[in-house]
Amino acid sequence: MKKHVIALGRQFGSGGREIGRKLSESLGFAYYDRELLKLAAERAEVGEELFADKDEKAGNPWLFKAFYQGGPKVKQGQSAEDVLFQMQSEIIRELAEKEDCIIVGRCADHILRDMKPFRLFIYADMEARIVRCRAKGEDAARMSDEELRQRILSIDKKRARYYQFYTDQVWGDKINYDLCINTSAVNIKKLAGITASLIRER
Amino acid sequence: MKKHVIALGRQFGSGGREIGRKLSESLGFAYYDRELLKLAAERAEVGEELFADKDEKAGNPWLFKAFYQGGPKVKQGQSAEDVLFQMQSEIIRELAEKEDCIIVGRCADHILRDMKPFRLFIYADMEARIVRCRAKGEDAARMSDEELRQRILSIDKKRARYYQFYTDQVWGDKINYDLCINTSAVNIKKLAGITASLIRER
Numbered sequence: 506m507k508k509h510v511i512a513l514g515r516q517f518g519s520g521g522r523e524i525g526r527k528l529s530e531s532l533g534f535a536y537y538d539r540e541l542l543k544l545a546a547e548r549a550e551v552g553e554e555l556f557a558d559k560d561e562k563a564g565n566p567w568l569f570k571a572f573y574q575g576g577p578k579v580k581q582g583q584s585a586e587d588v589l590f591q592m593q594s595e596i597i598r599e600l601a602e603k604e605d606c607i608i609v610g611r612c613a614d615h616i617l618r619d620m621k622p623f624r625l626f627i628y629a630d631m632e633a634r635i636v637r638c639r640a641k642g643e644d645a646a647r648m649s650d651e652e653l654r655q656r657i658l659s660i661d662k663k664r665a666r667y668y669q670f671y672t673d674q675v676w677g678d679k680i681n682y683d684l685c686i687n688t689s690a691v692n693i694k695k696l697a698g699i700t701a702s703l704i705r706e707r
Numbered sequence: 708m709k710k711h712v713i714a715l716g717r718q719f720g721s722g723g724r725e726i727g728r729k730l731s732e733s734l735g736f737a738y739y740d741r742e743l744l745k746l747a748a749e750r751a752e753v754g755e756e757l758f759a760d761k762d763e764k765a766g767n768p769w770l771f772k773a774f775y776q777g778g779p780k781v782k783q784g785q786s787a788e789d790v791l792f793q794m795q796s797e798i799i800r801e802l803a804e805k806e807d808c809i810i811v812g813r814c815a816d817h818i819l820r821d822m823k824p825f826r827l828f829i830y831a832d833m834e835a836r837i838v839r840c841r842a843k844g845e846d847a848a849r850m851s852d853e854e855l856r857q858r859i860l861s862i863d864k865k866r867a868r869y870y871q872f873y874t875d876q877v878w879g880d881k882i883n884y885d886l887c888i889n890t891s892a893v894n895i896k897k898l899a900g901i902t903a904s905l906i907r908e909r
């Protein structure tokens with residue numbers, strides 16, 4: 506039977522992960538986000554630490570790359586970023602064939618385009634994202650609003666460059682998604698419930 | 708009591724009007740689209756035909772404008788487009804204070820920004836929009852796909868220029884909306900029902 510797959514893109518700090526988790530609970534779908542890094546490292550037969558700072562980033566074409574040497578599965582000379590993308594793509598396709606699931610980020614909308622996944626993009630105003638980052642704690646407490654804003658923009662810029670590099674499409678451009686949700690002014694818990702109905706009814 | 712208002716933007720041929728109508732039925736909200744032209748003409752005390760070809764269009768700054776001469780409510784020398792925008796803006800604000808309603812297009816999201824309306828944008832792939840235009844009949848039967856595509860693009864270009872002219876924002880840029888829905892691959896009737904729940908639950 507054909508599996509139902511949600512490819513979920515999200516701006517940093519927009520609550521995308523929270524919506525993804527709640528959708529996964531409501532719909533009974535498996536949920537894959539950072540887990541994909543670990544699965545990719547296992548598949549490439551390398552330590553996770555090689556990929557740790559390369560998740561959802563494109564290699565920098567202006568610098569000599571950190572070439573990846575080891576492992577039987579990949580060509581010597583590929584950048585760690587390319588190896589990571591290749592491994593994650595294989596894994597994402599296998600998961601989407603195996604089970605109903607939600608894949609967060611990692612160009613899943615493009616990788617799975619033949620399967621017509623439900624493509625969801627979560628975003629929010631900068632102000633709301635700063636508030637959300639502060640509420641989640643982590644490093645935000647030590648940063649000024651301006652520092653936090655710069656950090657949010659910098660993470661999104663990397664995601665956008667990564668997405669563009671591997672898909673030749675513009676990250677977050679609504680035409681590449683079925684539904685784009687601005688979380689600035691809504692109750693995320695309710696929103697996730699209703700989005701789940703929408704996906705169920707499709 | 709504060710009124711609930713939906714400002715609905717839409718690409719031509721995307722099914723925005725159909726969703727708006729169904730939302731209006733489900734939620735019991737009043738619905739305003741082309742009616743606004745008539746109301747604006749009444750307010751300006753001119754015949755509707757003066758505005759008929761100017762709805763959702765910005766005046767062309769490179770041409771001498773068709774100056775509007777008559778009526779006690781407007782300054783002489785204003786373009787018909789500016790008069791129409793001014794009248795419609797007043798009417799939209801009054802309606803939004805008076806009753807729960809859906810306002811289609813006409814920069815309502817921007818005009819009502821202080822009231823925080825629910826801002827919805829409806830769009831679709833070009834292919835789906837061509838199919839929809841054909842299904843609706845009208846002039847589409849006499850046009851080739853390419854002619855129809857050009858017509859759709861041309862109408863949207865006018866809407867975009869109009870929106871940009873009066874709001875200084877980019878038409879259809881998702882950050883200006885709470886929810887953006889791609890109707891290409893969904894059942895519009897179901898979609899409208901679920902969007903109504905989403906707006907009710909907000």
